[in-house]
Amino acid sequence: MGTEIIVALIGLxxxxxxxxxxxxxxxxxxxxxxxxxxxxxxxxxxxxxxxRRTGLLNRLTDDMRHITLLNxxxxxxxxxxxVQVRVHDQRPLRFMHHEELQELRGRQLDDxxxxxxxxxxxxxxxxxxxxxALARFRRxxxxxxxxxxxxxxxxxxGFKAAQxxxxxxxxxxxxxxxxxxxxxxxxxxxxxxxxPDAAELVEHALTSGAAVLLVDGLDEVQGGDAxxxxxxxxxxxxxxxxxxxxxxxxxxxxxxxxxxxxxxxxRTLEVLDFDNAQINQFVGNWFDDxxxxxxxxxxxxxxxxxxxxxxxxxxxxxxxxxxxxxxxxLPERRSKLYARTIxxxxxxxxxxxxxxxxxxxxxxxxxxxxxxxAWHYQRERLAYFPKDELLGMIAxxxxxxxxxxxxxxxxxxxxCEHYGLLKEQAHEVYGFxxxxxxxxxxxxxxxxxxxxxxxxxxxxxxxxxxEEVILLLAGQLHDATPLLLALLGxxxxxxxxxxxxxxxxxxxxxxLLLAGQxxVSTPRIRAAWLRGRIVEQVGELMLTSPHEPVSKRxxxxxxxxxxxxxxxxxxxxxxxxxxxxxxxxDELILDDPALVLEWLERLAPHAxxxxxLEPLHQLMSRADERAIPLLWRLHDxxxxxxxxxxxxxxxxxxxxxxxxxxxxxxxxxTDRDMAEIPYAVLHxxxxxSDQHRRLAAxxxxxxxxxxxxxxxxxxxxxxxxxxxxxxxGHLRDETIPWPxxxxxxxxxxxxxxxxxxxxxxxxxxxxxxxxxxATLAVQGRKEGxxxxxxxxxxxxxxxxxxxxPNGHRLATFRQNVFPQKRVYTCLARSGDTDAIxxxxxxxxxxxxxxxxTHPRLKGRAELMLDGLAVAAPEHTTRRLLEVFEGMPAITSxxxxxxxxxxxxxxxxxxxxxxxxxRVRALSLPPKAAGDAAKLIKRIGEIAEDPETVxxxxxxxxxxxxxxDPADAMxxxxxxxxxxxxxxxxxxxxx
Numbered sequence: 001m002g003t004e005i006i007v008a009l010i011g012l013x014x015x016x017x018x019x020x021x022x023x024x025x026x027x028x029x030x031x032x033x034x035x036x037x038x039x040x041x042x043x044x045x046x047x048x049x050x051x052r053r054t055g056l057l058n059r060l061t062d063d064m065r066h067i068t069l070l071n072x073x074x075x076x077x078x079x080x081x082x083v084q085v086r087v088h089d090q091r092p093l094r095f096m097h098h099e100e101l102q103e104l105r106g107r108q109l110d111d112x113x114x115x116x117x118x119x120x121x122x123x124x125x126x127x128x129x130x131x132x133a134l135a136r137f138r139r140x141x142x143x144x145x146x147x148x149x150x151x152x153x154x155x156x157x158g159f160k161a162a163q164x165x166x167x168x169x170x171x172x173x174x175x176x177x178x179x180x181x182x183x184x185x186x187x188x189x190x191x192x193x194x195x196p197d198a199a200e201l202v203e204h205a206l207t208s209g210a211a212v213l214l215v216d217g218l219d220e221v222q223g224g225d226a227x228x229x230x231x232x233x234x235x236x237x238x239x240x241x242x243x244x245x246x247x248x249x250x251x252x253x254x255x256x257x258x259x260x261x262x263x264x265x266x267r268t269l270e271v272l273d274f275d276n277a278q279i280n281q282f283v284g285n286w287f288d289d290x291x292x293x294x295x296x297x298x299x300x301x302x303x304x305x306x307x308x309x310x311x312x313x314x315x316x317x318x319x320x321x322x323x324x325x326x327x328x329x330l331p332e333r334r335s336k337l338y339a340r341t342i343x344x345x346x347x348x349x350x351x352x353x354x355x356x357x358x359x360x361x362x363x364x365x366x367x368x369x370x371x372x373x374a375w376h377y378q379r380e381r382l383a384y385f386p387k388d389e390l391l392g393m394i395a396x397x398x399x400x401x402x403x404x405x406x407x408x409x410x411x412x413x414x415x416c417e418h419y420g421l422l423k424e425q426a427h428e429v430y431g432f433x434x435x436x437x438x439x440x441x442x443x444x445x446x447x448x449x450x451x452x453x454x455x456x457x458x459x460x461x462x463x464x465x466x467e468e469v470i471l472l473l474a475g476q477l478h479d480a481t482p483l484l485l486a487l488l489g490x491x492x493x494x495x496x497x498x499x500x501x502x503x504x505x506x507x508x509x510x511x512l513l514l515a516g517q518x519x520v521s522t523p524r525i526r527a528a529w530l531r532g533r534i535v536e537q538v539g540e541l542m543l544t545s546p547h548e549p550v551s552k553r554x555x556x557x558x559x560x561x562x563x564x565x566x567x568x569x570x571x572x573x574x575x576x577x578x579x580x581x582x583x584x585x586d587e588l589i590l591d592d593p594a595l596v597l598e599w600l601e602r603l604a605p606h607a608x609x610x611x612x613l614e615p616l617h618q619l620m621s622r623a624d625e626r627a628i629p630l631l632w633r634l635h636d637x638x639x640x641x642x643x644x645x646x647x648x649x650x651x652x653x654x655x656x657x658x659x660x661x662x663x664x665x666x667x668x669x670t671d672r673d674m675a676e677i678p679y680a681v682l683h684x685x686x687x688x689s690d691q692h693r694r695l696a697a698x699x700x701x702x703x704x705x706x707x708x709x710x711x712x713x714x715x716x717x718x719x720x721x722x723x724x725x726x727x728x729g730h731l732r733d734e735t736i737p738w739p740x741x742x743x744x745x746x747x748x749x750x751x752x753x754x755x756x757x758x759x760x761x762x763x764x765x766x767x768x769x770x771x772x773x774a775t776l777a778v779q780g781r782k783e784g785x786x787x788x789x790x791x792x793x794x795x796x797x798x799x800x801x802x803x804x805p806n807g808h809r810l811a812t813f814r815q816n817v818f819p820q821k822r823v824y825t826c827l828a829r830s831g832d833t834d835a836i837x838x839x840x841x842x843x844x845x846x847x848x849x850x851x852x853t854h855p856r857l858k859g860r861a862e863l864m865l866d867g868l869a870v871a872a873p874e875h876t877t878r879r880l881l882e883v884f885e886g887m888p889a890i891t892s893x894x895x896x897x898x899x900x901x902x903x904x905x906x907x908x909x910x911x912x913x914x915x916x917x918r919v920r921a922l923s924l925p926p927k928a929a930g931d932a933a934k935l936i937k938r939i940g941e942i943a944e945d946p947e948t949v950x951x952x953x954x955x956x957x958x959x960x961x962x963x964d965p966a967d968a969m970x971x972x973x974x975x976x977x978x979x980x981x982x983x984x985x986x987x988x989x990x
Contacts, residue, residue, distance in 0.1 A: 056201065057162050059193050064159035064168060078156055083282045083314070086127040087142055087269040127272065128720075130157055130251070134212070137267040138249050139242055141218075143256040144271035145420045145433070149314035150253035153271070154214045157251060167211035169202055173218060173234060181213075181237055209247030218254035219417055235262045242266075255417050273312035282314070286321045291590075297324050313433070316341060335475040335521070338440040342367065346419060361411060365401045369411075370421060372397060374432065374441030381465055383435050387412075387428040436468065443472035451482065458486035462510060464977045474518035481527040484534070487515045501537055506982040508550055508973050509541055516557050535561055549970045590622045597626050607634055608643035620650040625658055632660075652684055663689065667697065686714035691723055698743065699736055712743045719747050731758055731768060738765040742819060745771030749778045756783060770823065777826035785835055788823050792842065821863040828867025836871045843868060847879050853891045855884060855899040862897060865905045873908040880906065881918055893927035900924075900931035904938045912939045913947035920955070920963065929962040936963075940971025944978035949989055957987075 065078055130153050133140050144150045158168030171181055186199030195201070205211035215238060218231075242250055242265055252266065261268070274282065280298060287294035301307050301320075311317045319341050346363040373393055377385050394412055395405035403411075415422050416430070425431045432438040446453035446469065457473070460466050470487070474480045485491065488511055489503035502511040516538045525531050538561070542554035589595045600619050606612040616634075623631060635651035638644045655661045666685055685707075686694065697703050698711045715723070727744050730736055745768065748755070755772045758764055770791045773784025827835040846861035856862075857880075868876040884899050900919065907915055916939060924932070936955070939948060952975065955968035976982065981989050 056189075056193060056195055056198075057165065057167065060168055061159065061162040063192075064155055064162055064170070078152070078159055083274070083278050083285065086272045087130055087133050128269075131160065133267070133269055134249050134251055139263075139266040140250075141252045141254060141259070141263055141266045141268045142271060143254055143259050143268065145256060145313065145423060148271040148273075150255075150271060151216050152314070154216050154251060154253055157212070158214050161212045165210070167202065167205040168214060169206070169211050170214045170216065172216050181215075181241060206241075206245040206248040209249075211248055213241060213245075213248055213250040215250065215252040218252055219259070231260075238263060239265070255420070256423075274314060274317065275312075279311045279317060282317055283321065286325075293325070297321065300324075335440060335443065335472045338436065338472070342421070342437070342440070346421075361401070361403065361414075366415065366419070368401070369394065369397050370415070371441045371445045373422075374438045375445040378438060378442035378466075378469060383438065384425050384429050384431040387424075387430060390422075390430050439468045440472055443469045443476055446473050447476040454483050454486055458483075461487055461514060462506075462977075462982055463980055467514070470514065471517055471521065474523040475521040478524060479526045480518065480523035481525050481530060484515050484518060484525065484530055485527075487511055487518070501533055506976075507547075507985045508976075508983070509545075509554070510973075510982070512537055512541065513553060513557060516561065520557075520560050547969045548966055549973065590618055593622070593624050593626075596622045596624070597630075600627055600630050604630060604634060607637055607647060608641055610643075613644075613646060616647060617650050620647070620654045623654055623658075628655070628658060628660055631655055631658075649683055656684070667693075683710075686710050691715060691719060692726070695723060695726060699730060699740055701737075708740075712746075715747055716749075719750070721751055723747060724751050724753050728753065728758075731772070732761075732764060734763075734765065738767045741765065741768045742771040745775050746822070748775050752779065759784060759787065767819065770819070774822050774826045777830050782830070782832065785827070785830060785832055788827055789835060789838060791823055792838070820860060821866065824864040825867035828864070828871035839864060839868070840872055840875060843876065844879060847883050853887060853889060854894060855887060855890055856894040856897055857883075857899065857902055862902065865902055869906040873906050874911060876906045877903060877908065877911050877915060881915065884922065885918065890923070890925060893925050895927075896931075898928070898931050900928060900935055904931070904935050907935075907938060907942070909942045909944050912943040913945060913951050915939075916948065916951040920951075920960070924962045926961055929964070932962045933964060933967045936967040936971050940974045943971075943975045945975075946979050946981045946989055949975050949979055949981055949983060953983065953987060953989070 128136070130140075130142065133142075134157065142150055142153065154170065158170050161168045169181075169185055171184060182199045182202055185202050186197070189195045189198035189202075202211060206213065218234065238250070238252060241248075242263075250266075252263070256270070259268075279301065283297050283301070284294050287297065297320075301311055307320070311320060320337065323337055323340060343363075346366050373390070376393065377383070391408045391412060394408040398405050398407060398411065412422070412430075416424065421433050421437060422430050423433055432441075446457060454473075457466060457470060461470060470483070474483055477483060488501045489505070490501070501515070502509065505511045512534070515534050519531060519534060535558075538554050538558050542551055542558050545551040545554065589599055596619050599615065600623060603612045603616050603619070607616060620627075620631065620634075631651055631654050634644070634647055635655070638646075638648040638651060652661070652666070656663065656666075663685075667689075685697075694711050694715055698708060698715065703711070727747055730744055731741050733741075755776055759769055759772045759776070761769070770787055773787035773791075776782075776784035777788060824839060827839050830836075843861055843864050846858055846864075857865075865876065880899055880903050884903075903915060903919070916935075919932075919935070936952070939952070949972065952968040952972050955963045956965045956972075959965045959968075972983065983989055
């Protein structure tokens with residue numbers, strides 16, 4: 001009885017609190033929306049305000065156009081430099097399971113990048129530009145890491161608004177000490193633009209919806225000891241403005257770590273990192289007047305995975321561009337670039353933004369702390385670490401710099417929120433901004449420690465986890481001689497020797513090649529003979545190694561070292577010679593329209609020659625109207641001669657760009673019942689046309705089957721939420737054949753929408769409802785699983801019998817969409833134990849009824865493999881091996897869909913050695929060699945155990961008629977690295 005009373009009292013108290021908070025929110029909104037309206041202005045006063053607004057817009061447009069970036073002496077033009085960032089719905093960080101955290105221990109950088117990408121794929125898939133987001137939601141908070149481009153994004157929004165006649169009201173919250181936003185803007189604009197009574201002008205524009213409020217840096221509110229009170233005051237002010245001016249759009253930016261989620265009326269979005277295309281665009285914009293620098297920096301970034309990861313952050317990419325612009329190259333020592341980056345993030349950036357942090361916790365102290373954290377976790381082989389451990393390390397460090405250990409949470413918050421060098425990767429799990437930053441700090445500690453650290457690192461030099469630390473360490477040491485000798489397995493006092501330098505190298509010469517990699521950053525080496533000997537022996541290895549992968553790796557390193565002209569390289573198979581004058585070809589020609597035309601005329605007669613294709617591709621993209629007759633000639637040639645068919649798309653794009661043809665003409669081609677439609681036309685239409693136009697063409701029965709398939713694939717990849725409503729309407733339209741509507745269900749996979757009504761509506765075609773069930777399963781919902789299970793015995797057979805007004809479309813549907821495969825995959829990936837067991841039983845039944853001499857699965861069994869590779873890879877692999885081994889004699893080989901290819905699809909890391917051993921015991925015909933090579937390649941990508949290394953070595957020693965030792969040699973280094981073993985020339989594995 002007592003318990004019931006307590007529960008009731010708690011419920012009553014909760015209700016009262018909820019009611020009180022609701023009344024408070026209503027009261028706040030009521031006051032904001034019922035503040036006395038300004039007196040109605042006369043017509044002459046309105047005209048005067050309009051004239052003032054026009055003059056101010058001109059000044060604001062010019063002001064917003066120019067941005068000051070880091071240490072550049074002159075402002076930059078935002079129109080020419082800005083690269084459009086993308087945003088998507090923000091999802092809260094989740095807890096990381098203990099098993100996930102352990103899985104990350106010691107992973108290579110590429111693996112960590114893939115894991116990060118996989119985690120990002122869990123987020124909302126739809127991406128928007130900031131303009132689209134602001135237009136759709138009207139109230140947005142945009143979150144991002146430091147340097148993600150939030151401020152520049154807001155300024156660009158302001159610039160575009162001013163160009164469109166909308167008054168951009170840009171507010172930097174770090175400058176807002178007291179008072180209201182309008183008071184701040186009034187004082188700021190009076191000082192900057194000489195605009196008296198600016199607050200009246202802004203208030204009028206906000207009321208009418210002719211202004212956009214851009215609030216920058218919610219996390220940067222300044223308040224001294226009363227920072228929390230200042231933050232809450234600003235939140236209330238933004239809330240008040242949103243309620244008072246409902247017609248005005250409002251955008252707020254905040255660092256992700258500083259966001260507390262206190263603006264419920266605002267849609268919360270995240271800034272996405274730059275992708276490769278945006279990185280290239282940024283570099284092109286930065287060096288728009290110097291293509292040579294643009295191309296050189298682009299090539300430097302492409303050579304380094306780690307540089308690419310840094311470049312995904314606009315601030316860090318700006319730093320790279322600044323350093324490159326100053327030095328005409330990236331620092332020969334990458335460590336110097338990272339050092340400069342750290343310096344800017346820790347001190348210069350805040351000093352330029354007039355932000356003061358913990359006054360006694362200086363940049364040097366922050367760096368000391370970060371180095372200690374990096375060194376500790378690098379030795380622990382961890383890229384991500386729990387918050388409680390991290391706080392313990394910080395608390396232990398703080399007394400050494402005369403700070404209170406109790407300040408550890410505040411210190412961690414400052415480093416994360418304001419500098420971004422550490423960031424929360426999952427709930428209460430932290431890591432450095434990039435793994436490269438951790439590696440740089442760890443190398444800095446090792447350089448300071450000296451000989452003991454070098455000795456420790458040399459012992460783990462074969463572990464890929466330490467490779468980047470070693471390379472960065474070489475660039476930071478005053479003398480890299482001891483490090484190089486240690487990598488080569490020699491003592492620090494080793495005198496010059498005539499012997500092979502690497503004393504105990506493996507069969508891949510990893511010690512020598514790692515020492516050579518260290519030379520790329522041109523470190524200081526007091527033993528002058530050592531540099532030359534390493535280079536010489538790398539060149540010798542390139543020419544004499546019997547193993548092609550080793551020779552190729554040595555050649556690539558040799559080229560990096562800039563020594564390619566000193567040694568005669570191994571002769572290569574000569575290609576068919578191209579036009580002699582192509583030796584004069586230089587991409588700088590593309591910047592001169594007259595030269596573009598001249599070279600088009602020179603190369604046109606050679607359009608069927610492979611050597612001339614790449615220059616022609618580039619030239620047509622830069623051609624102007626003078627080249628139109630020539631473009632038509634090339635177009636006709638490409639339609640007639642298969643050797644020039646690759647130029648067709650470039651011709652269409654160029655003619656479309658120059659106004660010679662209209663997009664509608666290309667669409668007309670897809671309406672004809674042609675035997676073939678130029679793929680180039682389809683590519684243009686499916687990548688550049690409006691998505692609604694593509695959707696209309698997809699459901700149009702006149703659209704050619706090939707075009708329908710391409711339209712479907714393009715929409716599946718690029719559809720936005722704007723298509724959801726029209727697609728939902730089409731799903732109930734019984735005049736549209738069900739195969740087309742099945743395709744439409746797949747377009748909804750990425751969007752959370754209400755499909756339960758369609759699933760339950762028996763008036764809708766059964767196969768469309770099955771497609772809806774599959775979409776629900778893809779979204780992680782269980783409501784559709786019974787429908788999918790019901791479809792297994794009979795529902796999917798309708799594909800073979802259903803009539804369709806366009807037989808070509810049905811053929812395309814059966815060939816490319818595979819309803820059965822989608823259902824199988826959804827069931828397998830649903831995580832539902834019963835569904836998976838049903839699928840496995842069905843697979844076992846189908847897999848055991850195979851031809852005894854023809855090693856391939858029947859169609860329905862093969863369609864299950866993608867799903868089973870996720871749900872039950874070990875069971876599926878063992879079943880396929882049993883089928884394979886049960887064949888007495890294989891008399892024919894089916895090709896790409898053979899059992900060997902099926903094994904490659906499902907094979908898990910833990911079964912690589914056993915699979916290789918059992919398959920090699922079979923007698924396979926010579927035609928199986930291609931599939932055997934694919935299996936070995938896959939093993940090289942996933943295997944991580946010493947036993948697989950030994951099985952691959954058997955192929956090197958005893959290849960057999962279908963097993964190529966070169967394939968095994970290409971896979972071995974990757975597997976050895978994951979298994980952390982070495983293979984010596986005598987065959988030992990240790």
